[in-house]
Amino acid sequence: MAKCVRAHSVSGHPEGPYRAVQCVDGLVQQELEGVDTLDKLFCYAVSRFTNSPCVGSREILSQDNETQPDGKVFQKLVLGEYKWKSYEEVDHHINFLGRGLSALGQRSRRSIAIFCETREEWMITAQACFRFNYPLVTLYATLGEDAVAFGLNQCEATHLITSKELLETKLKAVLPDVVGLKHVIYVGSGSVSVENYPQSLSIHSLQDVMDFGAKPENLNVQSDSPSPADLAVVMYTSGSTGRPKGVKMHHSNLIAGMAGQCQRIPGLGPEDVYVGYLPLAHVLELTAEISCLSHGCRIGYSSPHTLSDQSSKIKRGSKGDCTVLKPTLIAAVPEIMDRIYKNVMSKVSEMSTLQRVLFNMAYKYKVQQLEHGADTPICNTMVFKRISMLLGGRVRLMLSGGAPLSPDTHRFIKVCFCPVSIGYGLTETCGAATISVFSDCTTGRVGAPLICSELKLRDWAEGGYTSQDKPHPRGEILIGGPNVAMGYYGKETEGESGEFWVDEAGQRWFCTGDVGEVHPDGCLQIVDRKKDLVKLQAGEYVSLAKVEAALKNCPLIDNICVFANSNQNYIISFVVPNQKQLTELANKNGIKGKWEELCNHATLEQEVLKAIKGVATTNKLQRFEVPIKVRLSSQAWTPETGLVTDAFKLKRKELQTHYKHDIERMYGAK
Incomplete structure (x- = not known):
């Protein structure tokens, strides 16, 4: 059995800081000696795995439109085998793209934005930006139009990489409101009509830009190589509240974070195959893919809609990506x-x-x-x-x-x-803080600090959490280390945002807003979230996230949002029901109708409430933590609806607005 990674307080006090046992004398800043920037990391991989498969995608063989019983039309795909590019081929693409962008006026240390779905061209673009020292500004493909316009204007990018689909849908309405953008480069087959776009924009295909960079006159384009202190990525969070924030990550931050992550993944190497389908604009996916490439793994690209044989876009009888790729x-x-x-x-x-x-x-x-x-x-x-x-x-x-x-x-x-490993981190810590070891048989914990990180617990009196709590110390989690990002774009003054600070030893820290407790072996458990704590009229505190996590175990529930009003003495809930389970329940009760009618049926609402109470009892929730009213949603909450982030975290503000009339009804407002 593999040895469990432990941590302990290096100060001897219950509030910490806690470090992994092997890092008592200092935190690790890089995995490989001399490899201190992201461009060096990929060049190292190319030198070791030159002819090995690097990235691959499936060709669309056919696509059909299928009409569903409710009248909706779904696109169904039949996909071919994976076609692979070697590390050396990808290296050439990176050089051609970087030189082509330079020939179009892109300059070192000037931001370039990417607003695109996860695909191999996304990673090639990122690597070109790292090599030519173009800070990469990432925007989720599912961000709303206002958020996209805000990010593009704030970062002042002159060049934007996107997909043909997003250019012709979301971006068409956004681009007239973006100041300073000169070039839009799109990925995808076919040409784009420039008539519907501002005349100030030049629109190119990615292939044309690479062909441009491969011309003899552009082969000697020079760029400033990045240093560890150079800005590598500005990652706009999907934002569970308010406007998205651009997190500034230097090369050194990402290198440190990935050194910590890779140390917890046993046997990572050329025999591994990774399936890339999560948003690359999310720090989890970006650092996972770069880590895999640095160890010679191959990455086969996918999407949540084509991942398995049963996925929504896979034609019945044909193969999903995992069946073909075998990751x-x-x-x-x-x-x-x-x-x-x-x-x-x-x-x-x-x-x-x-x-x-x-x-x-x-x-x-x-x-x-x-x-x-x-x-x-x-x-x-x-x-x-x-x-x-x-x-x-x-x-x-x-x-x-x-x-x-x-x-x-x-x-x-x-x-x-x-085996499953649970990771905890944030965009602001380059995704890295703790990861549980794969041999850990416990559940509910997120492991010990990584070798690049340390953590402290800060007392939160209002929530009732202190480092003196028994049996384990508890408090707000503060994360320190070389992986902690440099702040938020547009808030250049140190400490202006309030979440980042530097201690007397020069160590950077981030205040997470999450509440954790540290077990005797130094492993962390997340127990609450400061922003999710609501005080009811009678004085009881309700942790919305805690209640939601417990109630999601109900088979009738696919997703749930709990809402609490401080002027009321009870909580309410919004539920996306499991269609199969609710339909069976309707049949059992002799209720007929379309899906939307079932979700609006008072009897089924009461049945769901009854199931919620049963799960609440099993999970030992307090009486005031159990919702007494429910609204069933016939619409699934997806990033496309704007009600959840790309990591499927609830956007409480948007959900509150969306269900405003239901909230008023359930709380008896006139």
Whole structure:
């Protein structure tokens, strides 16, 4: 059994700071000696893995429109095999693109923006920016028009990389409001008509820019190589509240963060295959992919809509990306893992009685064996192999981040698929803070500090959390280390934002707003969120995130948002119900109708409330923590709706606005 990574307080005080045991004498700033910038990291990989496959994508063989029973039209795809570019080929593309951008007027240390879906061209663009010292400004492909315009204007980029689809949909309305933009470079086949865009803009395809950079007169274009202190990325957060903030990451910050992350991933190397489908504008995906490339892994690109055979855009009978790629490594947000869990358990419920009994026996047996550090080869082959084929059958490790993962889902993925490691970090810490080791059998914890990070607990009296709490010290989590970003774009004065500060030893710290407790082995558990704490009229404090995490275990619930008004003495909830479960419940109660009608049916609302109360009792929620009213939403909350972020975190402000009339109704407002 692998040794558990531990941490302890280097000060001897319960508030910390806590460091991984092997880093008592200092934090690690880079993994490889002399490799202190992102361009050097990829050049190192090219020198070692020159002819190995690097990035790959699938060709669209056909696409059809399918009309659903409710009249909606869904696009369905049939995709071919993965086509790969070697590390050397990607290296050439990077040089050509960087020189082509320079020939179009892009200069070192001047920002270039990217607003594009996850794909191999995104990573090639990023690597070109790192090599030619163009700070890369990242914007989520699902950001709203106002947020995109705000980010582009604030960063003052003159060049923008996007996709043909986004250019012809979202950007068309945004570009007239963006000042200073001169060149738009799009990815995708076919040409773009320039008639509908501002005359001040030059529009090019990415291939044309690379061809331009490959011309003899541009082959000797010179650029300033980046230093560790140069700005590498300005990452605009998707923003669960208010306008997005641009987090400034230097090369040294990202190098340190990835050194910490890679140290926790056992056996990372050229035999690994990573599936890239999460937004590359999210720090989890960006650092995961760069880390994989630095160790010679291959990355096959995908999307949440084509990931598995059952994904929404895969034509029935054809293969999803995981089936073709057979990845060994997957990063996921809890929303994705919850879907996998509920889909499989739904199929288990449809099994015969004998099959269901055998599955449950095998499941309980493997849980017991894992807790003792053993495995179950026979059960894996006879029971769990078929389930693991949903993700290609070869996944050896999964990393979850971006939001809390429920213990039930965590345990299920470990039993049916592979070991799961839970990561905790923020955009402001380059994604790195803690990662649990894959051999850790506990749930609900996020591991010990990485070798690049340390953490402190700061007392939060209002919430009732202090470092003197028993059995474990608790408090707001502060993260320090070389991976802590340099602040927010547009707030250049140190300390202006309030979240960042530098101690007397010169160490940078970030105040997370999350509340944690540290276990005796130095592992962290997230227990609350300062911004999610609401005081009810009678004086009780309700942690919205805690209640939501507990109630998401209900099979009837796909997603839930709990709302509390300080002028009231009870809480209410908004629920995206599981369509299959609610439809079965409707049939059981003799209720007929379309999906929207079912979600507006008073009897079904009461049935969901009854299920919520049952789950609340099981999870030992207090009486005042249980919603007494519910509104069922027929519309799923996706990043495209603007009600959740790209990491599927709830946007409470937007949800409150969206359900304003329901809130007034449920609280009895006239």
